[in-house]
Amino acid sequence: MAKTRVVVVDDSALVRSLLTEIINRQPDMECVGAASDPFVAREMIRNLNPDVITLDVEMPRMDGIDFLSKLMRLRPMPVVMVSTLTERGAEVTLKALELGAIDFVAKPKIGVADGLKQLAQEITDKVRIAAKARMHKPSAATLAAAGAPPRPAHKEPTHSPETPRTVASTLGRLSTEKLIFIGASTGGTEATKEVLMALPADSPAVVITQHMPPGFTKSYATRLDGLCKIRVKEASDGERILPGHAYIAPGGFHLSVDKSxxxxxxxxxxxxxxxxxxxxVEVLFRSAAHLVGRNAVGIMLTGMGADGARAMKEMRDAGAYCIAQDEQSCVVFGMPREAIAAGAVHEVxxxxxxxxHMMDHLRSTAGPALTRV
Structure with missing residues (x-):
């Protein structure tokens, strides 16, 4: 069985040595090169043709984002970013995911050697996933905008003044009654962004569990809030869930819904x-099944593993309408595949x-006034 060939790119000699050791301990992978900066990495990639690159976010001479942008334009390949647990590191990592990086590992700010050793399982798991992931080349516009801040969002009022009263009242009733639940993992930051950006300002509330570590979800929510018509924020315990808003589980904490x-x-x-x-995702979807029932919509997006599949079946059994992302558009089809296999999904x-499709479904079940919108 051929081993996964990895090139490590990091300006720290210690980190290069540790990552090389971690990778070479695995029977199914080998580190074929370690580069101190993107210029050295460029030659290694050309000569060694690796399967996966691990790439430091911040480096001298050319930062990781510039290098990743050039790489994805000229020679797209699976990349796992190595990020620092800082606000700046989080923002740059999110840009890397937009540019097509498969996933990221967050290294600690202090105690890097011990921290990376503790992360060995996560690092090697993500390299394995990246080696098998479906590459989605970013658009020319995304590549051109690399490093640009998100555009300010124009938040529309829930209803324009000219909206007919009968239709507005139906929209309001729909957004008050229904809740949308999204679960995602690898590849999910961009997949969730695409779904949220397509929602109208008066959408029902959206509650999201995306597998992310502490320190990254606040920056992620802020970034989405600048791109979407709906408001997007990191969820806080006890806050009311409102229409026209999306709530993201904070990294390191479970998110569920309750009634007050x-x-x-x-x-x-x-x-x-x-x-x-x-x-x-299991925790979030189970609360949807138990408390929201037929007023819930469940969406399972790209991700590795089976988290949330059983609870999505509970959602469907409770009357919720459930959708899974198809294999072709997934970075990793694991979570949607498991939900489909569990009999949890109405539409793929x-x-x-x-x-x-989800909004059409909601309109079709909301009564005749809404279907005329």
């Missing part, structure tokens, strides 16, 4: 990981059709 009188509220907790994850759709 007639209102839905967010629950953010630090209980044990579920399916090895915290946040876990390409990513670019999910938001529109």
């Amino acid at each position: 009188g007639a209102n839905y509220v967010a629950r953010v907790t630090s209980e044990d990981p579920v399916n090895r994850h915290r946040p876990s 759709l390409p990513l670019n059709q999910i938001a529109g």
